[in-house]
Amino acid sequence: MAASLQLCRAKTPTHSGFFNTRSPSPSPSVSSTRIQFVASTDLLSAIGGGACRRRRALRVGYQRGIRAVLEEKRTEEEEDEKESFGENVKQFTCVMKFGGSSVASAERMKEIADLIQSFEEERPVIVLSAMGKTTNKLLLAGEKAVSCGVSNAAEIEELRFIKDLHIRTLDELEVDRSIISPYLEEFEQLLKGISVMKELTPRTRDYLVSFGECMSTRIFAAYLNKIGIKARQCDAFEIGFITTDDFTNADILEATYPAVAKRLYSDWVNDPAIPIVTGFLGKGWKSGAITTLGRGGSDLTATTIGKALGLQEIQVWKDVDGVLTCDPTIYPGAEPVPYLTFDEAAELAYFGAQVLHPQSMRPAREGDIPVRVKNSYNPKAPGTLITKTRDMSKAVLTSIVLKRNVTMLDIVSTRMLGQFGFLAKVFSIFEDLGISVDVVATSEVSLSLTLDPSKLWSRELIQQELDHVVEELEKIAVVNLLQRRSIISLIGNVQRSSLILEKVFHVLRTIGVNVQMISQGASKVNISLIVNDGEAEKCVKALHQSFFESGDLSELVADGSFGNGSASLLQIETQ
Ligand SMILES: Nc1ncnc2c1ncn2[C@@H]1O[C@H](COP(=O)(O)OP(=O)(O)O)[C@@H](O)[C@H]1O
Numbered sequence: 001m002a003a004s005l006q007l008c009r010a011k012t013p014t015h016s017g018f019f020n021t022r023s024p025s026p027s028p029s030v031s032s033t034r035i036q037f038v039a040s041t042d043l044l045s046a047i048g049g050g051a052c053r054r055r056r057a058l059r060v061g062y063q064r065g066i067r068a069v070l071e072e073k074r075t076e077e078e079e080d081e082k083e084s085f086g087e088n089v090k091q092f093t094c095v096m097k098f099g100g101s102s103v104a105s106a107e108r109m110k111e112i113a114d115l116i117q118s119f120e121e122e123r124p125v126i127v128l129s130a131m132g133k134t135t136n137k138l139l140l141a142g143e144k145a146v147s148c149g150v151s152n153a154a155e156i157e158e159l160r161f162i163k164d165l166h167i168r169t170l171d172e173l174e175v176d177r178s179i180i181s182p183y184l185e186e187f188e189q190l191l192k193g194i195s196v197m198k199e200l201t202p203r204t205r206d207y208l209v210s211f212g213e214c215m216s217t218r219i220f221a222a223y224l225n226k227i228g229i230k231a232r233q234c235d236a237f238e239i240g241f242i243t244t245d246d247f248t249n250a251d252i253l254e255a256t257y258p259a260v261a262k263r264l265y266s267d268w269v270n271d272p273a274i275p276i277v278t279g280f281l282g283k284g285w286k287s288g289a290i291t292t293l294g295r296g297g298s299d300l301t302a303t304t305i306g307k308a309l310g311l312q313e314i315q316v317w318k319d320v321d322g323v324l325t326c327d328p329t330i331y332p333g334a335e336p337v338p339y340l341t342f343d344e345a346a347e348l349a350y351f352g353a354q355v356l357h358p359q360s361m362r363p364a365r366e367g368d369i370p371v372r373v374k375n376s377y378n379p380k381a382p383g384t385l386i387t388k389t390r391d392m393s394k395a396v397l398t399s400i401v402l403k404r405n406v407t408m409l410d411i412v413s414t415r416m417l418g419q420f421g422f423l424a425k426v427f428s429i430f431e432d433l434g435i436s437v438d439v440v441a442t443s444e445v446s447l448s449l450t451l452d453p454s455k456l457w458s459r460e461l462i463q464q465e466l467d468h469v470v471e472e473l474e475k476i477a478v479v480n481l482l483q484r485r486s487i488i489s490l491i492g493n494v495q496r497s498s499l500i501l502e503k504v505f506h507v508l509r510t511i512g513v514n515v516q517m518i519s520q521g522a523s524k525v526n527i528s529l530i531v532n533d534g535e536a537e538k539c540v541k542a543l544h545q546s547f548f549e550s551g552d553l554s555e556l557v558a559d560g561s562f563g564n565g566s567a568s569l570l571q572i573e574t575q
């Protein structure tokens with residue numbers, strides 16, 4: 001019997017790209033040169049059968065020789081494979097993520113297609129969110145289905161809205177309706193199922209919202225193909241996005257990176273086409289069910305692909321001119337921030353700036369891949385470039401972020417001063433209850449902290465849970481629960497904290513607002529202030545004017561624009 005060992009060396013035909021004729025590098029998977037080693041077992045046993053030392057030495061030497069050759073060849077093959085794998089992956093230059101507002105209609109999809117084509121030198125991977133507000137509508141439809149009764153499920157207003165939007169878009173793009181009709185039918189069936197069961201579990205919720213991204217990507221890929229740009233729709237949960245099974249707020253697992261890289265690469269080698277990937281979705285590693293990455297999770301999909309493929313840039317296309325100095329819905333005078341570090345962007349996102357998903361900076365930071373936030377409505381605007389480091393020599397404040405409806409706890413130890421383990425006990429209670437803490441300020445016997453209102457970004461921290469927290473804490477401390485508070489986070493150069501704080505307190509004193517807690521994070525990019533919900537917006541406006549607008553607050557006060565006390569509030573409110 002002959003043992004045949006085959007080693008393949010990479011050589012592939014070349015492929016042409018979508019926009020230009022740049023060809024990807026050779027691939028290991030298609031072989032035209034094959035080196036073949038055939039080691040006969042008969043020969044080996046013949047050599048090994050003799051008793052004399054010389055023959056044994058010959059046998060050992062021969063076997064070692066073969067092993068060495070094979071090992072060397074195997075390593076060579078692996079190296080070749082790695083090399084050409086890397087080169088091929090590098091055929092994708094960037095990932096471009098388009099959010100809901102960028103793909104809200106047929107017209108927007110056409111504009112995005114033009115935009116993608118305008119980057120002639122790029123070979124992008126595209127990540128899309130659901131069209132417009134589809135995710136919200138899907139969730140609302142699911143919630144209505146729970147209580148509307150089976151006979152009314154087909155009449156749910158949001159079902160009609162979603163069907164109309166998607167069919168209208170297909171018609172306007174002149175793409176065949178059959179591309180998504182199975183999804184629309186299944187969506188209706190699912191609503192009927194929910195109405196029968198009278199419950200919407202987190203797992204079903206994720207399955208329900210996945211229809212949004214599954215449909216938008218199919219429509220867009222079909223449109224690109226129709227206009228002659230070769231594209232391939234990819235469901236993230238089929239191409240290697242492996243997550244925890246925390247439905248509605250799943251975490252991406254490490255195994256995702258090689259799996260996604262391998263799949264995108266091999267698809268490309270087999271048939272080069274722009275991948276159009278569903279944002280926001282993954283596959284639970286235990287359940288095998290569709291999971292979602294938390295609201296706004298398509299940003300995370302994009303940065304994950306960026307890291308997996310080691311791309312040159314991750315582009316996140318929004319409906320604003322980049323990351324702004326504050327939320328434009330709170331203060332329309334917000335200005336784009338040209339540069340940010342990953343740390344600043346992560347802090348900004350974590351403390352509530354809707355513009356980026358809180359976890360999305362992690363893969364970009366790990367892979368050291370620049371993230372550019374751009375406006376799909378205004379592509380010429382430079383946007384925001386997020387990198388590992390930036391010149392901080394002139395930086396003071398970068399952005400102001402507001403997080404509303406926060407719960408604050410004042411916890412004072414009932415034990416004597418000098419008791420150790422108090423903080424450990426407090427935090428172990430939060431750990432046991434699975435509640436995340438945002439801002440903390442502490443002395444030896446007392447502690448003030450805020451609780452994330454959306455408990456890990458997914459669901460409301462309900463009153464029952466809060467009562468339970470207080471009950472547990474009251475075993476070791478006197479607890480004061482303060483609700484309807486806001487965190488104002490000042491993201492910037494905390495090396496200049498004295499300057500920032502001097503200005504902040506001047507502003508807040510001028511408008512008559514008391515700060516209830518203050519914390520400077522270990523991240524060194526964030527100072528957080530806690531104020532009452534009702535006062536938060538006017539604080540943000542006043543702080544923005546003071547830090548970012550030409551007239552310094554003192555000048556405004558001097559010329560009577562702010563006046564003092566209530567007169568100043570009136571001025572700010574009416575702006
Ligand atoms: N600091 C900020 N900078 C920019 N946008 C912000 C900021 N804070 C909140 N936003 C809001 O985030 C929105 C963009 O994020 P998002 O709606 O998730 O975009 P998309 O759906 O296109 O990914 C903006 O329209 C803006 O209202």
Ligand SMILES: N[C@@H](CC(=O)OP(=O)(O)O)C(=O)O
Nearest residue numbers: 099100129135295296297298
């Ligand atoms: N469609 C999902 C995921 C997402 O990222 O959306 P957007 O990019 O529009 O924020 C959501 O609404 O949460």
